[in-house]
Structures are given as structure tokens and as C-alpha cells.
Amino acid sequence: MIMDEWPEETSWEIVSVQTSESVASYQANSNQKFRPVSLTQCLDPTEQYMLILKDTYGDGMGATGSYELKVEGETVTAGGNFAFEDTVVFGARRICPGGQKNFLLILETDSYGFETSWIIRDNTSLSVLYRARLNDYLDNKRYLEERCLPSDKSMKFLIRDQNNDGICCGGGRGYYAIYLEGRKLQEGGKFTDAEGRNFLT
Ligand SMILES: [Ca+2]
Ligand SMILES: [Ca+2]
Numbered sequence: 001m002i003m004d005e006w007p008e009e010t011s012w013e014i015v016s017v018q019t020s021e022s023v024a025s026y027q028a029n030s031n032q033k034f035r036p037v038s039l040t041q042c043l044d045p046t047e048q049y050m051l052i053l054k055d056t057y058g059d060g061m062g063a064t065g066s067y068e069l070k071v072e073g074e075t076v077t078a079g080g081n082f083a084f085e086d087t088v089v090f091g092a093r094r095i096c097p098g099g100q101k102n103f104l105l106i107l108e109t110d111s112y113g114f115e116t117s118w119i120i121r122d123n124t125s126l127s128v129l130y131r132a133r134l135n136d137y138l139d140n141k142r143y144l145e146e147r148c149l150p151s152d153k154s155m156k157f158l159i160r161d162q163n164n165d166g167i168c169c170g171g172g173r174g175y176y177a178i179y180l181e182g183r184k185l186q187e188g189g190k191f192t193d194a195e196g197r198n199f200l201t
Contacts, residue, residue, distance in 0.1 A: 002080075004062030007032040009055045012067075014041060017048040017089065017104065020144055034064065043071075048091040048182075050106065050144075058084045058169070084168065084189075085175045093182050096148035101201040104179040105145040105157075110172030110189075113137040115162040120147065123154040123198065134162055140172055149180075149201045157186070158196040166191040 003010070007028035014024040024041045043049060051069055053061075061067065066080035069088055076090045087106055096102050109116055119131040130147050137143060149155060157178050161167060167174025168189030177187035178197065186197040 001028070001037045001061070001067045002065055003028060003032045003035050003037060004065030005033055006030075006057065006062060007035075007037075007065075009057045009059075010053070010061055010065070011056075012051060012053045014043070015050045015052060015142075017050055017091075017093070017144055017146070020142065023049070043091065046092050048089065048093045051088040051090065053079075053082065053086045055082065055084055060086070084173050087175075087177045087184075087187065089179050089182055089184070094146065099151050100148040101151050102179075102181050103147045103149045103201075104182075105143075105147075106175070106177045106179075107137070107143045107145065108167075108173075108175045109137045109139055109141050109143070110167045110169075110174035111139050112163060112167075112171050113139040113141065116159065116167055116174070117162070118157065118159040120149065121156045121158065122150075123156055129155075151201050153201045154198065155201055156196055156198050158194055159191075160194045161191065164193040166195075 008030045011027040013022050015022050060082040061080035068078040069076045077088045079086055093102050114135045116137050117132055117134050120129045159176055175189045178185045185199050188195055
């Protein structure tokens, strides 16, 4: 990481996708203004992980800060320009049977978890393949929803909020991101009644 003027706002965590458990975390501090900070962590090459970056002020790592994630010396991703949160999935993801595609939803609920629901729909048949209903989720909790989706289909992911105020930032800082085969398709949290994304599997 290259820190900006307010490093104490920034923290990160590495979480196992398989177990949802935190395997490493870091909180930057005010003595690191504009400094480079580099940390090394040994991880299991057979597991998939998620790097979660957070910024308490909601302006990411500012105009001058940045981060870079390297695995075995190779850059997986780089960034720093985010709001309250950014996620990156890396490592060995679960292989779906029969050529199906690995879909991952990272959902962090706000203080009104019960308001959140979502569906994954086949755009051709309009059938709903997977869903979470109102009251399925608790408040201020992280959920990792991994599914296998049939390949060569046009699909839609749709997240809804019953109170029409999204999952950020009026009642806590919710966040969601969706990944297909480890590639981020969309992320967010600030929306009104619903937010969707069409994608091809
Ligand atoms: Ca910041
Ligand atoms: Ca809401």
C-alpha cells in the first residue's frame, strides 16, 4: 500500500471464501502518512480468498493512496479508488460440475438486513434459479453465497431493498459484490428499491 494523508481510515482483511473465516487483518495508523507499507501473508494455494478493503471516511485511499495485491509475485489487482469498501476475490475457486459457472455474491448487510432480498433469473425462460427472501438475512453480517450456474445463458442478478433506501449508508454500511468465475461483475450498496446486472454465463 501507498498511504494517503489519512491512513488511519484504511484497513483490510483476508477472508477464506470456503469457511468465511478471517485469516489476516490490518489497520493502518496515522504515523504512516504518505508512506509505503508492505505486508506478506502465507495462504493455502488450494483455497479461495477475498481481500476486503475498508475506509471509514468513505473516500477510499484518497487521491494519492493505492494498494496492490500480489500472489507469488504476480499482481492480481491494484486499486485504491473506492468509497467505503472494495473487495477482490483470488486464489483457487471451486470448480462447478458439468461446465457450469461459479457465481459468488458477497453481501454485507446494513442495520436493516431483513429488507434485503435478491434473485438470479434466467433471462430467456424468466425462471428464478436462486433467491434470498425478505427476513433471510441478519443485520450487519457478511454472507458469501456461492452458486453454480448453467453455462451459455443470459442471466440477471437483481438485489432489492424493501425500504427503497438500498443497503448503504443511512442505516449502516452495507455492500454487495457479484463475481462470475472470479471476475467482478458489479459492486455497490447505494441504490433505491433495486439494482440489477445482466450477464452471460
Ligand atoms: Ca480515506
Ligand atoms: Ca434499506
